[in-house]
Amino acid sequence: MSELEDWVPKTKLGKMVKEGKIKNIDEILDKGLRIREPEIVDTLLPNLETDLILIGQSKGKFGGGKRRAFKQTQKKTGEGSKIKFSCLAVVGNKDGYVGLGIGDSGETVPAKTKAIRNAKLNIIKIKRGCGSWECACGDPHSIPFTIEGKTGSAKIVIKPAPKGLRLCIADECKKILKLAGIKDVWSKTFGQTCTRQNLAFACFNALKQLTKSKVNEKFSRHAGIKEGSLSE
Numbered sequence: 001m002s003e004l005e006d007w008v009p010k011t012k013l014g015k016m017v018k019e020g021k022i023k024n025i026d027e028i029l030d031k032g033l034r035i036r037e038p039e040i041v042d043t044l045l046p047n048l049e050t051d052l053i054l055i056g057q058s059k060g061k062f063g064g065g066k067r068r069a070f071k072q073t074q075k076k077t078g079e080g081s082k083i084k085f086s087c088l089a090v091v092g093n094k095d096g097y098v099g100l101g102i103g104d105s106g107e108t109v110p111a112k113t114k115a116i117r118n119a120k121l122n123i124i125k126i127k128r129g130c131g132s133w134e135c136a137c138g139d140p141h142s143i144p145f146t147i148e149g150k151t152g153s154a155k156i157v158i159k160p161a162p163k164g165l166r167l168c169i170a171d172e173c174k175k176i177l178k179l180a181g182i183k184d185v186w187s188k189t190f191g192q193t194c195t196r197q198n199l200a201f202a203c204f205n206a207l208k209q210l211t212k213s214k215v216n217e218k219f220s221r222h223a224g225i226k227e228g229s230l231s232e
Contacts, residue, residue: 007039017043025097026228029125038120045093045123050116051175053088055197070108071197082106088197089115091123092179096228099123100176100204102197126180127210128230129223131160138224139163142184144215145223149206153191154198158206161186172196173203180207181230 009015014037016022025044028035035041041048056071071086085108092098099122103114129144130137141163148157158169161184167174169187177185193199215225 004039004043009037009039011036013037014040025123026125029123035121035123038117041091041099041120041123045097047093048091048097048120049094049179050089050091050119051179052112052115053090053172053175053196053200055086055088055172055200067196070111085111086197087111087115088200089119090176090179090200091116091119092176092181093229094179095181095230096128096226097123097125098176098180098204098207100200124208124211125228126182126207127213127215127225127227128182129160129220129225130163131223132162132184135160135162136222137163138222140224140226140230141182143182143210144219144225145213147206147209147213149202149204149209151201151205152195152198154193154195154202155190156193156199156202156206157188157190158203159186159188160184169203170196170199172200176200176203176207 009018013033017040052069054067054069056068058065058068069087073084075082084104086104088102090100099119101115101118101122103111103118105111127144128140130139130142131144132142142160146159163184165184167177167185169185
């Protein structure tokens with residue numbers, strides 16, 4: 001809270017949020033305004049949670065090793081090897097808002113800080129509903145229709161699922177859907193899904209389709225589609 005009190009906004013949008021002229025993040029997202037300061041998201045969505053996608057792998061015998069949050073790369077220069085760490089973070093309030101961002105630095109802590117900052121700048125609002133023919137309960141526990149996303153060679157298709165099935169999807173994608181507030185889905189992946197960074201971005205790109213897609217009122221009522229927070 002003290003950081004937000006000491007925050008001095010540099011953009012026009014940030015000043016409006018600081019002055020209390022904008023009290024809901026939907027006013028920003030619905031107009032397609034670009035967020036350039038993470039403090040804007042911290043102010044309007046104070047209950048955000050953060051998690052890290054395991055995109056790296058520690059060194060192990062015969063090429064094995066445990067997955068870890070930081071991906072390490074090296075660049076050979078005249079002065080020696082230059083090490084860089086990359087980190088992929090996801091933020092969300094488990095109620096219709098989620099963001100994904102990547103950060104890199106020569107050390108792990110700055111890389112994590114950059115990733116969380118970029119995730120907040122990429123926050124999106126999604127639609128939820130019950131588009132499964134097996135359920136048709138009208139409760140927004142899943143997604144209203146099939147979506148798909150692609151990044152690099154990784155492609156993912158996410159489908160509505162009946163209540164109680166839970167998240168039948170890759171472990172790292174589960175983190176994204178949980179923070180978005182989605183509880184039940186089917187999924188299918190194609191391509192080089194072992195590259196978890198691409199798979200995570202493919203999942204995030206698929207969620208963006210929920211916002212971009214338009215649905216008629218009849219289907220919206222049938223599927224119980226809700227956009228953004230359910231508590232409002």
